[in-house]
Amino acid sequence: MLSIKNLRVSINNKEILRGINLEVKPGEVHAIMGPNGTGKSTLASVIAGRDIFEVTEGEILYKGKNLLEMPIEDRASEGIFLGFQYPVEIPGVSITNFMRTAVNEQRKYRGLDPMPANEFLAKMEAKKNLLEIHAKLANRSVNEGFSGGEKKKNEIFQMAMLEPALAILDETDSGLDIDALKIVANGVNKLRRPDNAFVVITHYQRLLEYIVPDIVHVLFDGRIVRSGGKELAIELEEKGYEWIRAELV
Amino acid sequence: MEKDQNNILEEVTQGDYKYGFYTDIEMDTAPMGLNEDTVRFISAKKNEPEWLLQYRLDAYHKWLGMTEPTWAHLHHPPINYQEIIYYAAPKRKKELTSLDEVDPELVATFNKLGISLEEQKRLSGVAVDAVIDSVSVKTTFSETLEKQGIIFCSFSEAVQKVPDLVKQYLGTVVPSDDNYFAALNSAVFSDGSFCYIPKGVRCPIELSTYFRINAANTGQFERTLIIGDENSYVSYMEGCTAPMRDENQLHAAIVEIIALKEAEVKYSTVQNWYPGNKKGEGGIYNFVTKRGICKGNNSKISWTQVETGSAITWKYPSVVLMGDHSVGEFYSVAVTNNYQQADTGSKMIHLGKNTKSTIISKGISAGHSSNSYRGLVKMTKRAENSRNFSQCDSLLLGDKCGAHTFPYIKTENKTSIVEHEATTSKISDDQLFYCNQRGISTESAIGLIVNGYAREVLKQLPMEFAVEAQKLLSISLEGSVG
Ligand SMILES: Nc1ncnc2c1ncn2[C@@H]1O[C@H](COP(=O)(O)OP(=O)(O)OP(=O)(O)O)[C@@H](O)[C@H]1O
Ligand SMILES: [Mg+2]
Numbered sequence: 001m002l003s004i005k006n007l008r009v010s011i012n013n014k015e016i017l018r019g020i021n022l023e024v025k026p027g028e029v030h031a032i033m034g035p036n037g038t039g040k041s042t043l044a045s046v047i048a049g050r051d052i053f054e055v056t057e058g059e060i061l062y063k064g065k066n067l068l069e070m071p072i073e074d075r076a077s078e079g080i081f082l083g084f085q086y087p088v089e090i091p092g093v094s095i096t097n098f099m100r101t102a103v104n105e106q107r108k109y110r111g112l113d114p115m116p117a118n119e120f121l122a123k124m125e126a127k128k129n130l131l132e133i134h135a136k137l138a139n140r141s142v143n144e145g146f147s148g149g150e151k152k153k154n155e156i157f158q159m160a161m162l163e164p165a166l167a168i169l170d171e172t173d174s175g176l177d178i179d180a181l182k183i184v185a186n187g188v189n190k191l192r193r194p195d196n197a198f199v200v201i202t203h204y205q206r207l208l209e210y211i212v213p214d215i216v217h218v219l220f221d222g223r224i225v226r227s228g229g230k231e232l233a234i235e236l237e238e239k240g241y242e243w244i245r246a247e248l249v
Numbered sequence: 250m251e252k253d254q255n256n257i258l259e260e261v262t263q264g265d266y267k268y269g270f271y272t273d274i275e276m277d278t279a280p281m282g283l284n285e286d287t288v289r290f291i292s293a294k295k296n297e298p299e300w301l302l303q304y305r306l307d308a309y310h311k312w313l314g315m316t317e318p319t320w321a322h323l324h325h326p327p328i329n330y331q332e333i334i335y336y337a338a339p340k341r342k343k344e345l346t347s348l349d350e351v352d353p354e355l356v357a358t359f360n361k362l363g364i365s366l367e368e369q370k371r372l373s374g375v376a377v378d379a380v381i382d383s384v385s386v387k388t389t390f391s392e393t394l395e396k397q398g399i400i401f402c403s404f405s406e407a408v409q410k411v412p413d414l415v416k417q418y419l420g421t422v423v424p425s426d427d428n429y430f431a432a433l434n435s436a437v438f439s440d441g442s443f444c445y446i447p448k449g450v451r452c453p454i455e456l457s458t459y460f461r462i463n464a465a466n467t468g469q470f471e472r473t474l475i476i477g478d479e480n481s482y483v484s485y486m487e488g489c490t491a492p493m494r495d496e497n498q499l500h501a502a503i504v505e506i507i508a509l510k511e512a513e514v515k516y517s518t519v520q521n522w523y524p525g526n527k528k529g530e531g532g533i534y535n536f537v538t539k540r541g542i543c544k545g546n547n548s549k550i551s552w553t554q555v556e557t558g559s560a561i562t563w564k565y566p567s568v569v570l571m572g573d574h575s576v577g578e579f580y581s582v583a584v585t586n587n588y589q590q591a592d593t594g595s596k597m598i599h600l601g602k603n604t605k606s607t608i609i610s611k612g613i614s615a616g617h618s619s620n621s622y623r624g625l626v627k628m629t630k631r632a633e634n635s636r637n638f639s640q641c642d643s644l645l646l647g648d649k650c651g652a653h654t655f656p657y658i659k660t661e662n663k664t665s666i667v668e669h670e671a672t673t674s675k676i677s678d679d680q681l682f683y684c685n686q687r688g689i690s691t692e693s694a695i696g697l698i699v700n701g702y703a704r705e706v707l708k709q710l711p712m713e714f715a716v717e718a719q720k721l722l723s724i725s726l727e728g729s730v731g
Contacts, residue, residue, distance in 0.1 A: 048686050052678070076688035084686075088679045092701025101697055102687035109688065141701065158687065 001026050001197050002047070002166055007058035009039075009046050016042045018222035019058070024166065027194045031208055031233060032201045034219035035241050040201045041085050043219070044168045048082040049075050062166070076102075077109035079165030083155040083172045085201075090142040095154065096124065098142050099161050106162065127160040131187045148175030156184050160191060167191075168199045173207040185210030205237040220244055279336035285309065288436050291336045295405050298412055301419075308425035308435030315429045321592040322621040322653055323561055325534060328499055335437045335470070393454065399483075400445040401456055404472050407443035414445060418476055422505040422542045422569070430501040430536040430563075438472035438503065446481035446512070455711045457486045471502035477512035479545065484515040486714055500559075501536045510545025510572065515553070517710050519718050521725075522558035529588025529617070532560025539566040543575030543601075551578035552595070553709040555718045557725040560589060565623065567596035570604035570632070577606040580706040582718075584699075584725045585618030585650070594624040594641075594655075599632035599665065608639040611703045614650035615726055621653040628665040635665040643673045644702050646695070646726065674702075696723025 002024040009017035016039045024030055032040055046053050047060060049072035060067040067075060090098065104114040115123075128138060131153060143151050152172050159167050169188075173181055188198065188211050200211060208216070208230055216233045218226040218241075225244060226232065279290045288309050292302040317328070394401055400411060407415050425435035446452055477483055500522070508514050516539075525532025535558075541550035552566040568577030579595035597606035606626070614620040626637045643652035658667050676698050684694035700707065700719050707715050 048682075050682055072682065072685035073688050073690050076686050082686050084683065088677070088683045090680055090683070090698060090701055092704035093697050098687070098697065101693060102684075102689055105690060105693060106688040162687065 001063060002199075003061040004047075005059050005061075007043075007046070007060065008056045009042060010054045010056055011042075011052060015056070016053075016222055017046070020219075020222075020224060022217070022224065024197050024199060026165075026197055027192075028215065029192070029198045029200065029211060029213045031213035031216045031230075032199060032219055032224075033203065033216065033233060033236055038219050039222045040219050041170055044082055044085075044170045044199075044201060047075075047168060048072060048080060073105070074109065076162075076164075077106040079196075081159050081162055081164035081167045083152075083159060083167065083169040085170040085174075087143045087151045087155055089144045089146075091144050093142050095138045095140065095142055095157075099124065099158065102158070102162060123161065127157055130160055130190060131157050132183050133157055149177060149180050152176055153180060153184060156187050160187060163191070163196075165196050166199070167196070168201070170201045171203065172200070173202050173204060181207065182210060205233045208233050218244060220248070278334050281334050282331040283309075283333070283335055283437065287335050291437055291439075294336060295408070297408055300416060301408060304420065304425065305436050305438075308432050309437075311426040312429065312432035312436055315426070315432055317429050321563055321623070322619065322655075323563060323590050323592050325561055325590075328534070330433075333499060336439065394452075397450050397452070398447040399450060399452055400443065402443055404438075404441045404443045404474065407474070411443075411445070414476070415443070415474065418474060418505070418507055420505075422507060422540045423503050423538050427538060431503055431538045434470050434472060434501045434503045434538070438470045441471040441473040441502070441504075442475075442485075442487070443473070444475045444483065444485060446477050446483045448478045449480045450478075451481065452483040455484045455486055469500045471500070471504075473502070473504040475504070475506045475514055475516065477506075477508045477514045477548070479509045480511040481509075482513045484517070484711060486517045486711055488519040488521070498532075499534050499536070502538070504537070504539040504566075506541030506550055508541065508543050508545065508548035508550050508575075511547045512545065513549040513551075514541065515551045516541070516566075517553040517714060519555045519710075519714060519721065520558055520562075521721060523560075524558050524587065524589050525560040527587050529560070532589070533558065534561040535559040535563065536561075537564040539564065540569065540596075541567070541577070542569040543572050543577060543604075545575075546572040546601070547574045548572050549576040549578075551576075551580070551709070553578075553580040553706065554582070554593075555703075555706070555710070555721070556581070556583040556591060556593060557721055559591075562589075562591040562593055564593045565596055567598065567625075568606065569598045569600065570606060570635070571600045572604075573601040574603045574605075575601055576604070579606075579608045579610070580709045581610045582613065582703040582706045582722070583611070583620060584613045584722060585615070585620045586725055587616040587618060589616075589618045591619070592621045592623055594622045596625040597627070597637055599626075599628045599635045599637070602631065602633045602635070604632055604635040606635075606637045608637070608641070609705055610639075610641045611706055612641075612643045612652055613646070613699055613702070613722075613726070614643065614652050615646035617649045619651045619653070621655060623655040623657075625657045626659070626667050626669075628660040628662055628667065630661040633662055633664045635662075637665075637667045639667075639669045641669070641671045642702070643671075644699065645673065645675050692727060693723070695726055699723065699726060 004020050004022040007017055007020040020043060034040055042053060055068055100120055107115060124138060133153060143154060146154065152175055155172060172184060176184060213230055216228055216230060217224045225248060279287050288305045292305055423431050426432050444456060475485055506514050506516060522533040522535060543550055550568045554566065556562055566579055570577050577597050583591045583593050585591050594610060595608050608624055610622050612620040612622055622641045624639060628635055641654050645652060652673060654671050656669050660667060676695060680698060681691055681694050685691060699722050703722060707718055710718055
């Protein structure tokens, strides 16, 4: 589904990703861990198409297509979803209106008519229930005045609405209390299907107890330096990143 | 004696001319330029009573002694008032037989606005099937109003039908020498709306100029008068989201609103005059004086405007809060793109005790445009315990446009409170990326963000109007961000 080969990325002539290789197949859950500032969010942004980053080398194929040549919104409509580490506020735009616009623009891309209003509202209702989101939240402006946890829940809610093929969740767990974490993880698990995949960026092994990954990667200094099963996450939690640093030198 | 003789003399010497003049009335347009004869011509054309002619002439003479204001943050080549035709008979537009004959660009805009095919035809002058002609709808509409004693007609009709009401209120809110453009309008006004809501009547429907019979072509010097008698309510809507073209470049309208004791008048407008092309050529100059007076205690006047058109907008809908406990509101969204210039805002003049006013102004500038808010809040000595809250926000798209805020505050008593807040913001790359990542194109994203920004104002509009206004905002900004 997603195939990244030797990806090198810079910003302001500073190299951040230094040769990333990653293969994600349908049905898989990948976890990416690694110290602060090593490029996890950068990788997620480049997959989503943020153009402030310069791709200096390498390629990204998604469902066999050259992703790097696709506009951001087309990537989204092709099924790529990014759950943001820091979701932005859009004052005055209700979540309902925002989602309706997103759903219908994606449908338009796929050659479908706008979703009928009643169908849309029913879907909103179902997904709100799935994530135990209060009705009131959906009438508020996107992320405006939301608590950290509410913002993250809202990201997963949007994911549930858009039903992406590939969801990249950037630290969706940070800021969530333990109950919210379970709800979010449960939501993700219910959305898992043989034909979709998740890339979960996290600092905490705890999330991976609920969303069990097939493969765990360690991103260090712009490279994936280790990949392994879910035991790798446990090992990282116990030992920190120092031992990897030590092994690398 | 001598005076009478002079009058007779005058009549005799001018008789020929007058005669010739009256034959001229058969013409559809007045000769180019402005002089006393032009004023007489217009008044005669409309078969106006003598007092109204005198009102016009008086205004004309005042205008002669005035000069065009220069204080606004606007630039335009000098206007030659002698090169304007001040009266043209309401002409039927050339009837087209199908929409295929209409400017495709116009049709494209209609479609984006979601205007129905029939409505598109009506707006662009294509013959409409008899069955769906809206005349019957309009008639039922008028009957409903008549039953309640509501008068809603064109200004010219009102002059014939209810001259006393017109005479009683005309010019009482905007005196003919209020300002240069008001004087000009008072001399040569063409037509507009008249609306009277009797005591204790709540007008059951939104009064839209669309439903006014003979609404076609009110002309460039529009004159509107709205009177809410004691304890009445009306919501009045004017304008149209469809792009309006007009060969007359100069527009100078006056709207006067009078709210008597306990009355509430809500005035909403969407203005979308031709703004000129992308290079800033052509476009309407719109110099408007809109003012309401809360004459009685506990009365309320509220202005809501969405301004997207015109090359130049000069407009300050105001409220004089005369009655105690009266309320004045101003909600505005002004969009400027390309080379448009807007200098707009509001004046709240507090005269009565415990009066309250709110100003919410949202400016949106793109391209090379210039968008200024100019406001005056005045608390007179008598206006004890009064309050004003003003919020003036500017949203900038791109870095070649300009936004300016000129708030003036005058407080003459110690018990009133005036609060003013102002912000300037831009649409951030992060917001656009967030929207794009959800599959929303940049153009739609800007529309969404701008509408969110303007929501406080848009929600004041009557429902049907609001939906159209939202689309209009997005369309006005198309292509403004690369
Ligand atoms: N817009 C930017 N301008 C300049 N430098 C940037 C920008 N975005 C990211 N960087 C830099 O790139 C590096 C990687 O940042 P990134 O956000 O990808 O790290 P991360 O692995 O997600 O860290 P964290 O765990 O703290 O979220 C950092 O050194 C960061 O300062
Ligand atoms: Mg990060």
